[in-house]
Amino acid sequence: MSQTAEPQARTRIERYDAASIEPRWQARWDELGLYRTDLHDDSRPKFYLLTMYPYPSGDLHIGHWYIKTPTDAIARYHRMHGENVFLPIGFDAFGLPAENAAIRNNINPRDWTMANIENMRRQLRSMGATFDWEAEVVTCEPDYYRWNQWFFLKFLEAGLAYRATSAVDWCPNDGTLAREQVEGADRHCWRCGAKVEKRDLPQWYLRVTNYADELLDFTGLDWPEPIKTQQTNWIGRSEGAELVFTTAPDDHQPGGHELRVFTTRPDTLFGATFMVLAPEHPLVSTLAAPERRAEVEAYVTKARAETEIERLSTDREKTGVPLGADAINPINGERIPIWIADYVLAGYGTGAIMAVPAHDERDFSFAKRFGLPIRRVVAPLGTIADDAVDDAYVAHAAGETLVNSGPYDGLPADIAGQQIVAELAKDGRARTTVTYRLRDWLISRQRYWGTPIPVIYCEECGIVPVPDEDLPVRLPDNVDYRGSGENPLARDEAFLNVKCPRCEGPARRETDTMDTFVDSSWYWYRYLSPEKSGGPVDAGLVRRWTPVDQYTGGAEHAVMHLLYAREFTKMMRDVGVIEQDEPFKRLFNQGQILGADGERMSKSRGNVEDPDELVKRFGADTIRLFLMFMGPWDQGGPWSPSGIGGVHRFLNRVWGVTLDPHRVEPGDPDAGRLPAGEDSASAAAAIRMAAHRTLRDVTADYEDFHFNTMVAKLMELTNVLVRYRGSAVAGTLEWDEAVRLLLLMLAPAAPHISEELWSRLLAGRGERWGSIHTETWPAVDASAIVEATREVPVQVNGKLRDRLVVPAGIDPAELERLVLASPRVQAHLAGHAPDRVIQAGGGRLVNVVVTD
């Protein structure tokens, strides 16, 4: 720090220089262990603040700062309220990018990951954030992933994990994917964007569909509505009925097979003019007539190859072929033809539908395409039953009744539906049922850099779980991971060949690893006891500290991480590890910082903003405040540094008014003088009022995460101080109080500069140093913000015409008299008598209503 001695009597203060301040305080905080949380301290209320742990891609970008620095401000704010705050951090360290980088650069994925983590630790520290590094979790460490394996085996034992062979989504880079990890109509991989295809593979699943109904219940969760809506839609609960059709006898088969369909519209049963099975439906080959067999098989083969790739949109023209067999409608015995078509999905409902073209758009376009009959059975009020159907009538409207439906004609649709199901239910041909879109979670991945799934395949014993004492199944370090597109573990003989734990015979290890979303589904429980070796979590600490009080992170995880986390918590509960039903009590989704081009930041686009550079130029405090000031936190937006100078200037002014209150600015003719009409006493009261009003508003803004207005209000208060700087009130008790409040309010958001100025104030008064971050959040003095007079806007017919300054406690009748006496009001009344005079908000505003 350069301290140039000057000849003047008063030593000139040095300029605000973040670079010389910030590292010093970061080191000091670290040294004092200010942010190590004593999890066993229950003398204070606990506050578990969690922010989504980063993937160690190598560099922190400005988006990480955007989520993490306001989260840190929340932590600091809560600490100033006497809460025992736990803000841990860790790394989501398994995953594809490490493996790809390893293949590209011929290095070990572990070395690549660990080097990145080291760099990101440094970058995270440069934020000045109060992470408790002692609790750090790195998921690629055996200490962590062995518990993934432990959980898996618990789930296996409880029937919550199972292996099944079916057509799964396959990404050429990532291997198999869970359903929610395939995006878009063109079916691409959520991570790498590659087109996904179907493969028949035996894979491991977690039975999350067990929790479908429970997951729909958000009671007690303070989550953003859009996330709850997205999850609700994803789970896709649908109430309806299962109806049993039977196959009709014909020349080549005796019939009598049951064909179950799921429908939400049992009321339209009389309108079923054909049936459609998914191409994968198990009865397809049984039912296909000999003369149709070739065509059917060709269609099935084509559907299999095309299914997920070519079904581009709902607009695609429907395809299908008839099986050459009929089904019998249970309600009226009618024979209707059975078709197969790929618009019926094997994985939803029963994989078969009754087609009611008059009342379903998809069935309608299929019927049109293949010339199948269309029969109206629900008629809106005023429709003639036998009018031609030009469009599927799907809506529900008051007054609609059934037609062409035998004994049910004339009944309202909903009543008729219930009666039809009840009638068929008598002999077991119908039941009400509920169907979900949610599928079980496919967790197998054919990649190296993940948690090995701890099972062994024995020729004699079949699937054998790895015994607990053999955990963890370690990822071998030196494998040939360079790629033939096959899992490197499958080529590692030492890993692959094991003895069966049961019969000691030759056996083979599972080579699939777990979806990395398994790692991120319970890491916040591990933060509470990262070193624990006897089990995955410390039950006592989990009971005390979870659910997490506040979780912050992006909304892009709505139906992935944020849903898996809820599912995993429920599974952990059901195997007796924890008692909690839900992981996160309150969730906040910050917006996303886009590149300057408005696109998502990515290295390949070259629009990534490097915070290290900005830290060097402006300091962490400026960046923290600028990101908070940009706009509402949940909004995000394209990165534009154009306003950053303004925020930096603000901190300069805070620096100036704090350290040099008597300075008189040369450029301002009024500098150093009190404003006209004010004396020292009124100026001091005005400063005090401004400070306490700001405190009231800023407190509310911190509570609501309205950081942009919080910063604006601190700027306003600072501007008030700048206006009085060098005048008679500078340095008075009221001035000092305002400065003290300003620094305390600024402390959570800009922790370094406020700490520096705080220490200088203490030193200036000869007091012992104590960190500003261990101070208590100040209380508003209500008496400081009451005014003697106030300004009342006056409207005539809703338009602002005047403002009156009146005594604060003015009587309403007196206020009305003053308002009507106003020359401007008189002018706009133009001689008419007012019809009404409305005093809004207890006289905060007056509106004079007149008709002319």
Add this chain to the structure above:
RNA sequence: GCCGGAGUGGCGGAAGGGCAGACGCGGCCGACUUAAAAUCGGCUGCCCGCAAGGGCGUGUGAGUUCGAAUCUCACCUUCGGCACCA
């Protein structure tokens, strides 16, 4: 197509039934300086007007209200999510 969010100055945004545009950026003018930078002060929604003042203004159109950026309905634009879920 369905579900959800958002439309306010040149720009980021504030106000969420009661003074539209807080705060900041940018711009213009000025002070300080030999000069520039930095810093400081003033002005800055649009239109008419020398001014006083007036008119118009929160995506569009209707409505509710004494009063609407804010509530209701319809539409337009835009950003997310879903992808034939029977």
